[in-house]
Amino acid sequence: MVSVPQDTVVARDRLLSLINELAVVRGRVTLSSGEEANYYIDLRRITLHHEASKLVGQVMLDLMDKAGFDGIQSVGGLTMGADPVATAIMHAAGDAGRGIDSFVVRKAQKSYGMGRQVEGPDVAGRKVIALEDTSTTGGSALTAVEALRKxxxxxxxxxxxxxxxxxxxxxxxxxxxxxxxxxxGKDELDVD
Known part of the structure; x- marks a missing residue:
């Protein structure tokens, strides 16, 4: 049985509420970029959460659709932040009767086995969107884009x-x- 997704506005509002409740962590932290902040957005608390992950898939699929990217065949990004986001989108698309695969991009190409940097269904010749849960410098997404193009x-x-x-x-x-x-956007979060 295919589940009918809830209204996207309701899903978006609930997801934002869960992000503010579960993922915004206050206190001095050093980000992966090396920069310091007085809060941290830990989106794995959302993307791996039983309720929120479904909402992530629905909201991100709607975002892609509203941007006009028809014919997207696969989504994913640099492991591990992007992995649950891609899986959520893949499942939301499946619930909507659409086929969107997901993939995982390794930080470096494997030196054994098939020697792949992009794992999952082959992305060659496919329209893809590179994902991240959040980005500070864009470095992870750029690494993924480079690997995908290769x-x-x-x-x-x-x-x-x-x-x-x-x-x-x-x-x-x-x-x-x-x-x-x-x-x-940051302005929608309870961080200030």
Whole structure:
């Protein structure tokens, strides 16, 4: 039985509530970029949460659709932040009767087995969107875009759940030459 997704506005509102409740952690932290912040957005608390992960899939699929990216065949990004996001989108698409695969991008190409950097169904010749849960500098997304292009994918955009408003989107658009999409901006979060 295919489940009918709840209204996207309701899903978006509930997901934002869960992000603010579960994922915004206050206190001094050092980000992966090396920068310091007085809060941390731990989106794995959302993407791996039983209720929120379904909402992530629905909201991100809607974001991609509203951006006009028809014919997306696969989504994913640098492991591990992107992995549950891609899986959530894959399941939301399946619930809607659509076939979107997911993939995982390793930080470096394997030196054994098939020697792949992009794991999952082959992305060569496919329209894909590179994902992240959130981005501070854009570095992870750019690594994923480079690996995907080497694997022959047609990368049409980068999408994140939360944009931290740190310039990552501008960097991605400039360096990768693709649109940068996000479901929520920093101004929508309870961080100040």
């Amino acid at each position: 694997a022959g994918a047609d990368v049409v955009a980068v999408a994140v759940i939360v944009d931290r408003n740190t310039g990552a989107g501008d960097r991605i658009e400039e360096e990768a030459g693709v649109p940068y999409l996000y479901a929520f």
